[in-house]
Amino acid sequence: MKRVKKQIFHDYIAKQGLKSTRQRDIILEAFLSSERHLSIEELYLKLRAKHPNIGYATVYRTLKLFADSGIAREMQFGDGQTRYEHVGEGEHHDHLVCTGCGTIIEFENETIETLQNEVAAAHGFLIKTHKLELYGLCARCQR
Structure with a gap:
């Protein structure tokens, strides 16, 4: 996958005349290797240690290209940050969003x-x- x-993605950027x-x-690679709903900041921080030459603006623009190409979806979960998740052909899931710690749990329910x-x-x-997003407290935050 x-x-x-x-x-x-490579076909999309070629079609757009981009390098x-x-x-x-x-x-x-970092985005596709993550199972989380990543914000720009989170992906940037993940990359920064190993690749200090990659700037925040580059991560921002590249995530936008991922969304434009159809391999990622922009999501808003009410915390003021845009997060990105993988998009799979024909795949659908919904989200439980913890308003305490920000944990996002994907689920499917027929x-x-x-x-x-x-x-x-x-x-x-x-x-x-x-899209279905349910907001509340995860098990850890309820304790």
């Missing part, structure tokens, strides 16, 4: 998906896309 996403650079490839479709159908509505 990682190889497919890399190819999608494939070593810095973009390093950022791409019952919720079925209910959403039933509600839409009852109103003659065709869902094109959706």
